[in-house]
Amino acid sequence: MYLPFTQDPGFNLVLVVRAGGVATVPPAALSRLIADVNPTVPVLGGRTLRDQLQQELRPQRTASAWIGVFGIIALLLASIGLYGVVAQSVLQRTRELAIRSALGASPRGILANVLGDGMRLAALGAVAGALGAVGGFRVLRSLFTGVHAVDLKTVALTTAVLAAAMLAATYLPARRAAKLNPVDALRSD
Numbered sequence: 811m812y813l814p815f816t817q818d819p820g821f822n823l824v825l826v827v828r829a830g831g832v833a834t835v836p837p838a839a840l841s842r843l844i845a846d847v848n849p850t851v852p853v854l855g856g857r858t859l860r861d862q863l864q865q866e867l868r869p870q871r872t873a874s875a876w877i878g879v880f881g882i883i884a885l886l887l888a889s890i891g892l893y894g895v896v897a898q899s900v901l902q903r904t905r906e907l908a909i910r911s912a913l914g915a916s917p918r919g920i921l922a923n924v925l926g927d928g929m930r931l932a933a934l935g936a937v938a939g940a941l942g943a944v945g946g947f948r949v950l951r952s953l954f955t956g957v958h959a960v961d962l963k964t965v966a967l968t969t970a971v972l973a974a975a976m977l978a979a980t981y982l983p984a985r986r987a988a989k990l991n992p993v994d995a996l997r998s999d
Contacts, residue, residue: 873953885975888935893979896928900983907987908995917988924987928980936972 841853900907907920 870954885971889975889979892928892932892935892976893982895931896924896980897983897986899927900924900987903987904990904995907990908992911990912992912996920990921984921988924984925977925980928984929976932973932976932980935976936969939972 837858844851844853907924910923911917911920
């Protein structure tokens with residue numbers, strides 16, 4: 811396709827070359843071809859559509875990468891915080907857990923009790939986080955194109971990752987409580 815160049819400064823000439831599949835002519839060769847046809851036509855640069863799209867989407871991709879990094883940091887901090895809360899709870903309940911164990915509670919029962927307490931705390935935090943996410947949804951919709959009201963795959967994946975992280979953070983103190991020797995725990999008081 812050839813369009814004549816005009817000297818009108820308000821007229822922007824855009825030449826679009828369309829090829830099926832992968833571009834077979836590099837932009838530099840296309841620039842030389844246009845210069846051979848008419849040397850007065852200025853060629854300001856040529857890019858493939860893929861390059862143009864990557865350049866246009868670079869700010870959104872950078873923003874989403876940073877959001878992902880900060881999300882991982884937030885997940886780690888939340889896991890460390892829950893671990894600390896559950897570990898402190900187990901430490902404060904050492905006497906109670908030792909008495910339960912002495913009265914016949916199995917290590918598996920104590921493990922389930924402490925895990926249940928930690929997961930209830932994690933569920934409470936998840937509800938608070940979901941409410942905060944609803945408030946922050948408008949910001950995400952303004953930053954990214956194609957974000958829908960509810961993406962069920964994302965919600966399911968996020969819930970699974972959060973549950974796994976919280977279970978891992980709660981498991982270590984719960985296992986320590988299950989291995990508690992009641993005689994030693996009661997004697998230390």
